[in-house]
Amino acid sequence: MDNPFCILSIFWHSRRPSRTENMPVVRNSFWLRKGYAALTFFGTVIASTKEDAKEFENKKSTLRNHEMIHLRQAQSTHDSWLLFYLLYIWYSIKLLPQNRKTKNAIYWLNPFEMEAYDHQDDLHYLDNNEATEWRQYARMKPSERLEIAKQKRMYL
Secondary structure, three states: OOOOOOOHHHHHHOOOHHHHHEEEEEOOOHHHHOOOOOOEEEOEEEEEOOHHHHHHHHHOHHHHHHHHHHHHHHHHHHOOHHHHHHHHHHHHOOOOHHHHHOOHHHHHOOOOHHHHHOOOOOOOOOOOOOOOOOOHOOOOHHHHHHHHHHHOOOOO
């Protein structure tokens, strides 16, 4: 399903994050940059390939855990997908100056992504956690986030 307009249907039929327990996955490579396996869009996971979609269906996959962390983050932003995305964009805009120094900093140093990447391998992270660590990252300067990312060897 590589129809770029499928996102309109996803947006139109979205439910509040708290009413979403298991996010469905659809394959659509149009909306994903090269090198990215999936993204969460209003309670639906968009995977770039059939293999990525299949991996997301595996309950013990890091890809699934990463995207489920984003679901919990949206729940922690007043249970609103819209607020989640507005904050995501806001933090990305604030990282534009850092993006000139560090490739893809607007993605890698985004507080939401930092928490998701930091805990994607811990399949029990969401057992008793609301995924609010992003708030701590948001209070840090971009240079501090970069140092943490380098120390933890998250992705840079």
